[in-house]
Amino acid sequence: xxxxxxxxxxxxxxxxxxxxxxxxxxxxxxxxxxxxxxxxxxxxxxxxxxxxxxxxxxxxxxxxxxxxxxxxxxxxxxxxxxxxxxxxxxxxxxxxxxxxxxxxxxxxxxxxxxxxxxxxxxxxxxxxxxxxxxxxxxxxxxxxxxxxxxxxxxxxxxxxxxxxxx
Numbered sequence: 001x002x003x004x005x006x007x008x009x010x011x012x013x014x015x016x017x018x019x020x021x022x023x024x025x026x027x028x029x030x031x032x033x034x035x036x037x038x039x040x041x042x043x044x045x046x047x048x049x050x051x052x053x054x055x056x057x058x059x060x061x062x063x064x065x066x067x068x069x070x071x072x073x074x075x076x077x078x079x080x081x082x083x084x085x086x087x088x089x090x091x092x093x094x095x096x097x098x099x100x101x102x103x104x105x106x107x108x109x110x111x112x113x114x115x116x117x118x119x120x121x122x123x124x125x126x127x128x129x130x131x132x133x134x135x136x137x138x139x140x141x142x143x144x145x146x147x148x149x150x151x152x153x154x155x156x157x158x159x160x161x162x163x164x165x166x
Contacts, residue, residue, distance in 0.1 A: 018113030051137035054087035058139050061085065061129045065144055070123045073110055075103035078119050080127055081142055091127060096143055 015023075061082070068080035068089075075096070077092040093101050099112035102118075110119040131140040 019033075032153055048137065052134060053133050054085070055134045055137050055139060056081060057085040058087040058089065058129055059132045059134070062132060064129060066127055066129060067139070068120060070121055070125060073103070073108045073119065073121060075105075078110060080125060081093075082127070082129070082141075089127070089129065089141040091141045091143050095130075095141075100149045106123055 067083045071081045072079035101110045126144040127141040
């Protein structure tokens, strides 16, 4: 017992086979849980990075009119994907202003109570980028109606006439 490397002479099992199997199962479960946690963390990080990149891409567009496609409808507004850059922002119902909008979840639809105007998935709309918050990864949009587009075009054409006369 007192000699060097005497532990090598032990040839009987210290743990039973059932105990060894139990320990392997616990270690495997723990390892699988650890891997699942890491997978979830990496996906979350990827989504945050994508959101930040989208917000940075939309930042130069603040104040500009853009073509967009409605990509999601909720009770508080709709999400629109700007076609020029791969970014998605929210048009809040409070910015629609012309009516009280009702959300119909089964049809994924916002419907105006008075004028029956609808906003639904895949509908093309014109929006103005109001605000970009890179820290919150949020892009706020405002719906631009046809009469607003006409007045903007008139202002731009009169500015062009003034600049060409000078």
